[in-house]
Amino acid sequence: MGTKVAFGVGSAAESAIMIAFNTFNFLFYNNVLGLSGTLCGLAVTIALIGDALLDPIVGSLSDRTRSKLGRRHPFLFLAPIPLALSYCLLYAPPEGLSGFALFLWFTTFALLQRASMTLYNVPHLALGAELSQDYRERSVVMSYNIVFHVIGGALAFFVGWTWLGRIEGGSSVREGYAPLAATIGLFAAIMIFVSAWFTKSRIAHLPKPRHEFAPFSLKQLVSEIRECMQNRNYLMLLIALFLFSASTGTQETLGSYMSLYFWELPEKGIRIFGLASPPGFFLAFALTVRLHARFDKRLTMVASAVVIALMMLLPVPLKLLGVLPESGSPALIPVLFVVLMIHYAALATLLISVLSALADIADEHELTTGKRQEGVFFAARSLFAKASSGFGHIAAGAAVDLIAFPVGARPGQVAQDVLVKLGLIAGPLGAIPALLSVWFYAQYRIDRKRHAEIQRQLEARHALVPTGTPSLLATEPAAGALPEPV
16 A cells, blocks of 8 residues: 555656646746747647657666666656756746747746656656556556546646635736746655655565666667557557547647636636546546456446547537536536536546556567566657647647737637637537547457466466566567467
């Protein structure tokens, strides 16, 4: 239990930074500082793509690391200070900075912040895959990760809107953002250090690589990623994630604009939505392992993705059709709260299922190739997700400029036709990629029976092949077949 909690605590740092960044960066740079929506979206996209390219490098390096702190922990201890500093500086551009210079500041510190998080996030997820080899227990471990993920994100969201709601001018003035960034950056650094410190006792018990890696090079890295993508189960999850992330990127960029301008909610009302995620995620924490036992991971992923897409799709059309209360009505808050709670419950279920499935795929990959490469698997997954999310951010930013959304606008002062366009972009149009992802999640094929067979054959192989021996697999198995133990 202590190990699971310590591992999970680390994800609170990632989610606090991520939720705060996605919630406030567009408001700060576009609405407060006047940077165009297209340049705001471009800055985030550049940061995400740069971060995505770094993911597999960090993953591959962590797979190869040999130290007294094991493969993952050196990165966990390295990340906290640069993460906190870069996040603070992101919201402290010099007075008078504007135009392209402001864009460069935004891009530079967004890149540094994302890179610092990657130093932690990829090894942390790989560590989670190594903590247990059991099909069910892996889901439990990742459930703890998701629970603390939502706690960190909910705290950042609630504290952020509470703080901005108390200062004069609220979210429309720059004075409130730097203290908020400092608070969240410090919180994230502490959580990462706590997670690293209280999981280091497990280093001696983590599985050791049973083959020697070739020296690191970009050519070798590309070869490893290509090798991972030859696994059909992994490829289907990557495509699904790519589509799903395009929807979430659009939603993240426009979320604050929707709350303030489309729904016309006060800042102190918006903060309540931060409390919608904990009950949804705790429900997922309680049910996901049971769902995997009864329906397996594939059906759980499919059902979760369908529910998420519907929660993205339905509210805006229902509002435009007059089914939901009018904008600004206090009755909107409980309705949207329930929608968000369902959304978060399904999202947590999907995240737990996908992370657990990736650990199972890493086992299948070891059986097929003789290589244990959780770092590369989780890193390549992050690469695809961030690249797609970046596309969603820049598309949403460009859309804000395209519909001529006014800079420095106040709620209730935006033309109705502009608000309708904003709602359609953030809702039905943005949900289309998420709906398409459902088909690809349905293609995942490792069930409990197949995973048990993979584990049986791996155990037989490990009994014969000592740690550190180069892979003895000379041939690839026939398509769909499990290779016999070496």
